[in-house]
Amino acid sequence: MTQRRILFFASKSYDENTFRAALKSLNGQDKLHFTFLEMMLVIQKSWKKYMACDTVKIIALRSAGYSGSSVEIAKQYGLHVCRVPSYSPHAVAEHAVALLLSLNRNMHHAFFRTKQHNFSLDGLVGIDLFGKTVGIIGAGIVGMCAIKIFLGFGCKVLAYDIKPNENAAREQGFQYVTIDELLTESDIISLHAPLNDSTYHLINREALNKMKFDAMLINTSRGPLVDAKALVDCLKSGKLRGAALDVYEHEDKYFYKNYSQRIMNDDILARLISMHNTIVTSHQAFLTEEALKTIAESIIQNFLEFFNQLQTDGVKE
């Protein structure tokens, strides 16, 4: 098989390390040649000439989602587009729990205090999670992992999902409820639903108003599930105990980039970061060695199968 050239866009050091290791473990070094670029790929209609002459054959997304205008354009030109349907759901669920534990027990303050030899405990009081009610919105693959962890903590778990799995609820020991019941009864709400028309701003001003006083909100799903401006207003009113976000509705401009020496113009994001009772991470819930390995191996397998098929079909190149 001819050695195929693969260009990686928006690649980070961890991408290069894991993809090179996975290529070696799958014995694909003589079949695929990798070049890693930091620049983003934005497919424009002017790319038609490359696609039409078959220069580019396949686009692989190092993510689960298919959304984005680049993908739409690629599909219009008949390019094969693949993705990784599922990597480690545990990585995402565990990050949601890490965010909750940090927020609740004020780890983000304790860490900096002891670094400065400040051993006071004022303002660090949390709550026991044991016996509290956790509401999971979206009890799919990641949501189910989160449910099992919270049940292990001795929490009561409520779930809201448009496709409830009553068998799982019976077996695991949690309960499906309506969205309103979940909002009004939960001490902690963790979002695990995908972004679609029905989930855009699911947590809006009205939903925040329905939440319990002193509740905590965790979002590791997709930013636009939460109306960030409404969340800032709610936090400013003192209603919530806190919020921890791995995703933000306008994250594309900032997340994964180093803005430490640049002006950040997003005042909502700046406010969310600066509050004492918030934690923001930069869409890193997936970032474990296991998830990266699964992503790399799955994409490389896709490439090998795709190019093998081209050869079998005798497609002229």
Ligand code: NAD
């Ligand atoms: P999944 O498809 O297995 O589960 C999603 C669940 O949400 C399904 O059970 C579905 O029925 C339910 N759902 C759909 N619309 C709903 C609605 N309107 N209200 C309530 N429930 C609804 O997906 P998953 O693999 O569990 O992923 C969950 C989320 O985690 C996705 O949004 C995904 O983008 C996100 N994610 C985040 C990261 C990260 O690094 N932060 C990484 C991977 C996945």
